[in-house]
Amino acid sequence: MTAATFWPPDRALMHAAIEVSALEKTYASGFTALKPLDLAIRRGEIFALLGPNGAGKTTLISIICGIVNPSAGRVLVEGHDILLEPRKTRSLIGLVPQELTTDAFETVWDTVSFSRGLFGKRADPAHIERVLRDLSLWEKRDSKILSLSGGMKRRVLIAKALSHEPQILFLDEPTAGVDVELRRDMWSLVRRLRDEGVTIILTTHYIQEAEEMADRVGVINRGELILVEEKAELMRKLGRKRLVLQLQERLAAIPPSVARENLELAGGGAELVYTYDAKAGRTGITALLGDLAAAGIRFTDLRTEQSSLEDIFVDLVRRAA
Amino acid sequence: MNLHAIRAIYLFEMARTRRTLVQSIVAPVLSTALYFVVFGAAIGGRISEVEGVPYGSFIVPGLIMLSLLTQSISNASFGIYFPRFTGTIYEVLSAPVSAAEIVIGYVGAAATKSIMLGLIILLTAAFIVPLRIDHPLVMLLFLVLTAVTFSLLGFIIGIWADGFEQLQLVPLLVVTPLTFLGGSFYSVDMLPPGWRTVALFNPVVYLVSGFRWSFFGIADVNPAISIGATLGFLAICLGLVAWIFRTGYRLKK
Ligand SMILES: Nc1ncnc2c1ncn2[C@@H]1O[C@H](COP(=O)(O)OP(=O)(O)O)[C@@H](O)[C@H]1O
Ligand SMILES: [Mg+2]
Numbered sequence: 284m285t286a287a288t289f290w291p292p293d294r295a296l297m298h299a300a301i302e303v304s305a306l307e308k309t310y311a312s313g314f315t316a317l318k319p320l321d322l323a324i325r326r327g328e329i330f331a332l333l334g335p336n337g338a339g340k341t342t343l344i345s346i347i348c349g350i351v352n353p354s355a356g357r358v359l360v361e362g363h364d365i366l367l368e369p370r371k372t373r374s375l376i377g378l379v380p381q382e383l384t385t386d387a388f389e390t391v392w393d394t395v396s397f398s399r400g401l402f403g404k405r406a407d408p409a410h411i412e413r414v415l416r417d418l419s420l421w422e423k424r425d426s427k428i429l430s431l432s433g434g435m436k437r438r439v440l441i442a443k444a445l446s447h448e449p450q451i452l453f454l455d456e457p458t459a460g461v462d463v464e465l466r467r468d469m470w471s472l473v474r475r476l477r478d479e480g481v482t483i484i485l486t487t488h489y490i491q492e493a494e495e496m497a498d499r500v501g502v503i504n505r506g507e508l509i510l511v512e513e514k515a516e517l518m519r520k521l522g523r524k525r526l527v528l529q530l531q532e533r534l535a536a537i538p539p540s541v542a543r544e545n546l547e548l549a550g551g552g553a554e555l556v557y558t559y560d561a562k563a564g565r566t567g568i569t570a571l572l573g574d575l576a577a578a579g580i581r582f583t584d585l586r587t588e589q590s591s592l593e594d595i596f597v598d599l600v601r602r603a604a
Numbered sequence: 605m606n607l608h609a610i611r612a613i614y615l616f617e618m619a620r621t622r623r624t625l626v627q628s629i630v631a632p633v634l635s636t637a638l639y640f641v642v643f644g645a646a647i648g649g650r651i652s653e654v655e656g657v658p659y660g661s662f663i664v665p666g667l668i669m670l671s672l673l674t675q676s677i678s679n680a681s682f683g684i685y686f687p688r689f690t691g692t693i694y695e696v697l698s699a700p701v702s703a704a705e706i707v708i709g710y711v712g713a714a715a716t717k718s719i720m721l722g723l724i725i726l727l728t729a730a731f732i733v734p735l736r737i738d739h740p741l742v743m744l745l746f747l748v749l750t751a752v753t754f755s756l757l758g759f760i761i762g763i764w765a766d767g768f769e770q771l772q773l774v775p776l777l778v779v780t781p782l783t784f785l786g787g788s789f790y791s792v793d794m795l796p797p798g799w800r801t802v803a804l805f806n807p808v809v810y811l812v813s814g815f816r817w818s819f820f821g822i823a824d825v826n827p828a829i830s831i832g833a834t835l836g837f838l839a840i841c842l843g844l845v846a847w848i849f850r851t852g853y854r855l856k857k
Pocket of ligand 2: 455
């Protein structure tokens with residue numbers, strides 16, 4: 284056996300699930316929704332795309348799925364170009380769109396079976412049954428879609444996307460306007476799919492969800508990807524910490540000898556809150572504590588808090604604006 | 605070829621026909637029967653026969669064509685416009701299907717409906733007036749060609765239309781007048797000479813004439829030319845559809 288046997292490495296093992304390079308979109312109206320954008324989604328991860336309304340999340344997803352034509356750039360899905368081998372790339376992808384666009388007069392069973400056929404898969408009633416049961420739709424299988432509630436319609440859209448056993452699943456704001464039960468069901472389903480090896484890309488407004496669910500987070504604003512980071516790393520790196528001091532005696536104002544940037548009085552004067560960059564070499568904590576002692580301000584307790592993804596997100600978007 | 609997809613689209617559309625059976629089949633049959641009463645009985649009383657064919661029988665091929673054209677267009681245009689309107693088209697656009705497969709599914713279903721409808725009207729007519737079909741295979745060829753061609757035209761209209769009004773516009777403003785002026789109820793030879801020349805620019809004249817020839821062996825234009833003209837129109841529609849999918853026109857942003 285020679286070294287050549289090992290090289291080139293199996294393409295399937297090497298490339299990402301999705302590779303977006305220099306992707307641009309300018310709509311017919313002249314509006315540029317995506318500036319040149321690069322992004323790689325790893326196989327098997329849950330990737331959360333965060334961004335304010337109009338950031339370009341749906342546009343990006345729509346291009347990858349083949350619904351919107353790109354203006355420039357390239358997208359590879361499992362190593363295949365979406366424009367050159369659309370049949371290959373599309374059969375790998377399931378899409379749950381943002382809008383509740385369902386049929387009306389068809390039954391749940393029919394519309395989900397239709398999706399499977401449309402994606403080129405042989406009929407498999409056992410699989411459809413499994414999907415419907417997983418989504419608590421089994422009892423509703425013979426109901427016409429128009430008779431279902433909004434939450435149930437959302438489940439139907441997910442069932443349609445899963446009907447053809449995709450390797451990559453896009454969920455475009457899946458929990459917007461959805462009840463708590465469905466949200467919980469959905470996240471347990473997403474975890475199970477990930478365990479089965481499905482790559483999941485979701486967009487959400489609920490930052491706690493990204494924080495809870497995602498392996499990596501991308502932040503997009505005005506068509507630009509501002510940041511892509513491991514979620515844990517992101518929280519660690521960009522996370523600002525807060526030091527909260529519980530005061531023995533309430534303060535009316537912060538004495539000038541102690542006052543500094545990032546120090547605030549809270550809890551009606553019962554707490555001092557100092558925000559600092561956990562990653563910085565000098566956090567300023569020692570100096571603060573020294574000044575407090577010198578001013579005779581005593582505290583009964585202290586704690587530190589990590590800032591949430593939401594704080595990070597708001598901060599990033601504000602900085603980029 | 606994604607045969608599963610073609611089947612899925614085709615069956616989905618046929619299920620829609622079943623759900624709207626009254627609207628899809630019964631209504632056109634009823635209105636055709638009314639034409640028989642009005643034109644066949646009222647005018648037939650004055651014109652006893654045309655070129656040796658009783659007037660009631662003479663108008664049968666034209667009536668079938670009239671229904672075939674309008675129903676093909678309205679079925680196919682609605683079939684593709686509705687998912688565009690509701691947004692469910694996203695799924696077809698994101699599926700691993702080629703333009704040809706989408707067209708075969710949608711246009712195939714619309715054409716099937718029209719052909720069924722044409723045959724039902726033919727059957728209905730056979731109960732009312734004496735009928736003979738000299739060239740049954742040619743008759744079927746015209747039936748299928750016309751159903752497919754005008755379903756394609758309907759499909760194009762369904763993609764072009766930006767509202768329900770536009771969806772009705774072409775059938776109302778173009779197709780219905782062309783059909784009425786297309787010799788459904790008279791022989792082009794009955795027109796004054798000047799109008800006869802004008803009529804030859806009407807594509808429907810060729811369809812009706814060829815179709816009628818397959819029944820009674822009488823024609824306003826040579827049947828070969830009729831088939832040629834129909835094939836030509838089919839080619840134009842196919843070209844348009846190919847262009848639409850290549851550019852994503854009105855389907856993709
Ligand atoms: N068909 C379109 N024509 C013109 N502009 C559009 C079109 N679709 C979306 N946009 C614009 O592109 C921007 C990005 O939209 P979208 O991708 O839907 O954002 P998001 O999903 O992040 O909310 C928005 O400003 C939106 O108004
Ligand atoms: Mg969106």
